[in-house]
Amino acid sequence: MISVRAESFRLAEVFTIARGSRTEAQVLTVEVTRGGVTGRGECVPYARYGESLDSVAAQITGLPADITRASLQSALPAGAARNAVDCALWDLEAKAAGRRVWELAGLPAPGPVLTAFTLSLDTPEKMRAAAAKNAHRPLLKIKLGTPDDMARLEAVREGAPSARIIVDANEGWTAEVYADLAPHLLRLGVQMVEQPLPAGDDAMLAEIDRPLPVCADESCHDRASLAALTGKYDMINIKLDKSGGLTEGLALRNAAQDRGFGIMVGCMVGTSLAMAPAVLVAQGAKVVDLDGPLLLAEDRDPALKYDAAGVHPPEPELWG
Numbered sequence: 001m002i003s004v005r006a007e008s009f010r011l012a013e014v015f016t017i018a019r020g021s022r023t024e025a026q027v028l029t030v031e032v033t034r035g036g037v038t039g040r041g042e043c044v045p046y047a048r049y050g051e052s053l054d055s056v057a058a059q060i061t062g063l064p065a066d067i068t069r070a071s072l073q074s075a076l077p078a079g080a081a082r083n084a085v086d087c088a089l090w091d092l093e094a095k096a097a098g099r100r101v102w103e104l105a106g107l108p109a110p111g112p113v114l115t116a117f118t119l120s121l122d123t124p125e126k127m128r129a130a131a132a133k134n135a136h137r138p139l140l141k142i143k144l145g146t147p148d149d150m151a152r153l154e155a156v157r158e159g160a161p162s163a164r165i166i167v168d169a170n171e172g173w174t175a176e177v178y179a180d181l182a183p184h185l186l187r188l189g190v191q192m193v194e195q196p197l198p199a200g201d202d203a204m205l206a207e208i209d210r211p212l213p214v215c216a217d218e219s220c221h222d223r224a225s226l227a228a229l230t231g232k233y234d235m236i237n238i239k240l241d242k243s244g245g246l247t248e249g250l251a252l253r254n255a256a257q258d259r260g261f262g263i264m265v266g267c268m269v270g271t272s273l274a275m276a277p278a279v280l281v282a283q284g285a286k287v288v289d290l291d292g293p294l295l296l297a298e299d300r301d302p303a304l305k306y307d308a309a310g311v312h313p314p315e316p317e318l319w320g
Contacts, residue, residue, distance in 0.1 A: 001033045002067075002085065004060045006053050009271055010297040016120040017143045017170045025269045025296060028056055030084040032092050039092025040319060041277075043084035043241050044268035048218065056081045069093075069247055078222040078244035086245025087277045091319050101320035102280055102313075105250065113282045114310040116141040116166060116289040124155035131159030139164045141194075141289055145172020150184060157188045166287060168194040171218055175204040182211050192287060194237060194264070195219065205232040215264050215287070222248050223255045235262035237289075238281055246277040253281055262286045269295055272304040276314035279304075 009025045016022075030041045045051035059081035067075060069089045076082040094101045102110055116139040119130045127142070134140060140163045142156050149169075156165065167190055173181070178196040185193060195217040197205060202219055215235035219225065221242045229236065236256050243249040253263055265282035266289040267275055275290045282288045290311050293299045305312040314320055 001065055003031045004057050005029050012297045027270050030088045032088045037096045039088040041084040041087030042274040043080035044270045045080045051080050080241045082244035083240045086247050090246055094320050110280055110283050110313040112309040112312045113288045115291050117291050124151040127152050128155035128159040131156040135160035142167045145169040153188055165190050166192040169196045171195055171198040186211055223252050235264050237264040237266045239266045240278055241268050249281045267292045272300045276319035279313050
């Protein structure tokens, strides 16, 4: 049996990117029950990709009850619906076998990974204050994506003078804006820029200087995306809600590394249940951004452990 339900989790603060703001994480929780054992997965439908809670739930409820991970890969396209079901099936297999998912996948036992902490888009003054509040964190990710981001960059660096910084424009810049900003990104010690130009309108990245690594987010979903990224991007951001689950996420990581791309592993704003399988993909990644639960006022119980070492692999009671 496959069941799906919508759940909401309050955010600790309003979260804003170039495309809008939110006050809660709206997720779909999937449970697959067979032989008295239940596996769980979570996804975050994303309007940017034409998804809604209702459309993704309909995709999931339309699946046959006995679907396997292998048949799922062709039954649904890459996206949120396939992600939740794929991760629930991995969890089910692990519980039924009495083993951990990484053992079933033939992976080494995972360890904690340092994660970025995201500062949402706001006024320079508020972003400076947020940076100062989180200056103790080793890596800050700044949400940008407007024509007047220079003041925000300066403010964050003033608030967190020692932190490593990466920026995410969420497709919000033009080639001209990015070219103007790039020297200042270097001056302020920014180590990577994520999706500066709109997906589908990013050909200029192959023609302009890339003085710091550029990471594909909206331009990269699954392995089929990789051929079009060569020469334009230096890294890819693997999010399971884009790749369609852990199965494709692991395959995408391996294929991207074979093509010479650096790996970032990111997330939508979800709970520990959504982050748990991504921790496996994040092993050895250059950049990890699995801070969704850190942005919540409430989370799953049990939740993932976050400490100075980063985000730890899940306990079996949560997933896998």
